[in-house]
Amino acid sequence: MADEHGAWKTFGERTIYDNKWVRLGLTDVQAPNGERWDYHVVHLARIAIGLIVDDRDRVLMLWRYRFPTDQWGYELLGGLVEEDEEPAATAAREIREESGYQPIGEAEHLISFEPLPGQVTAGTEVYLWRAAEKVGEPTDTEEVGRLEWVPISRILELAQRQELLGAGALVPLLYYVASRGTGNAAGQDQAPEPA
Template identity: 50%
Template sequence: MSADVSNALEPWQIHGERTLYDNRWVKLDLVDVEPPGVKRFEHHVVRLQHVSIAAVLDDQDRVLMLWRYRFVPQTWGWELPGGIVDEGEDAHSTALREVEEETGWRPDSLKHVVTYQPMVGMVDSPHEIFVGCGATQVGEPTDLEEAGRIEWVPLADIPAMMARGELMGSGTLVALLHLLASRGKSAAPTASA
């Protein structure tokens, strides 16, 4: 959409909001909104934490992943390391920390590639994606809640894993799709970078 078109549109007016539920994990607000040309109404907004996710490649074009169980969908699947950005911490530091805590590997470096909202219509939860090449094994995972199987998965296997429904979480999908789309382009991370 061109800037001219978006400049001609009006944002929704917010007349107020009240919190229905709030704890350290989730906040539910009821927001009094008025879209242009539409009658005013109350809209539920779920506010979740700021999240950071990392895709780390090795020199064999494999990505560091976790095979783990998620009780909400009651299924096993593959995920990239990641987690909540702690208060006072920047997203880059979170990505580095989460990779090490969840896998025992310390990334050589990470580069930010995108920030997105996974459910922009009702949920506020910024997700930041980082990619990098190279890592050093520094020990065993220290976050036992995240424990599962840790593997370097060939990037070439990702499309088949996706087709089988083995990849969990939008952050994992966004990061892996970025890596696949970037292959062969100068912007793609490579082991020599």
């Protein structure tokens, strides 16, 4: 709701469309300039994503096609958080279903983000594991693609070539690359002390 800093005011929302994956709402809003109108807001289910980086500094990704954007590229493994399921458990489950790999050890929360906050709610939680073992074949037949262990050193190149599909791959991978050597959660080394 409104605050003394000129924020947007909302006066309710009505649902236009609703199903398991997406809800479209029409929100009665007032902008800081006083103008008022109905604003479309897309509400997506919460998402959990797993980032597995092995001891050879490679990340497990799926090369696949996405028809809405008519694009091939790499994605991390993840999916919708089920009711009464913890996001870290979702990420681990989705990794098993989509790849046949089982993450090893405790999940490390890497980052939380909203990929398109101007019009879409899609709370996204990302978890990091530093090992996984092959326990079977993928069981999710909808997530068809080619599994690859991609060197972390290629991430910036892949991003520049637009071969990392969507915020669910870009945000976690770029955060991981940027935080290495800083002593943050994803960094394997501590940052050097200032002289």
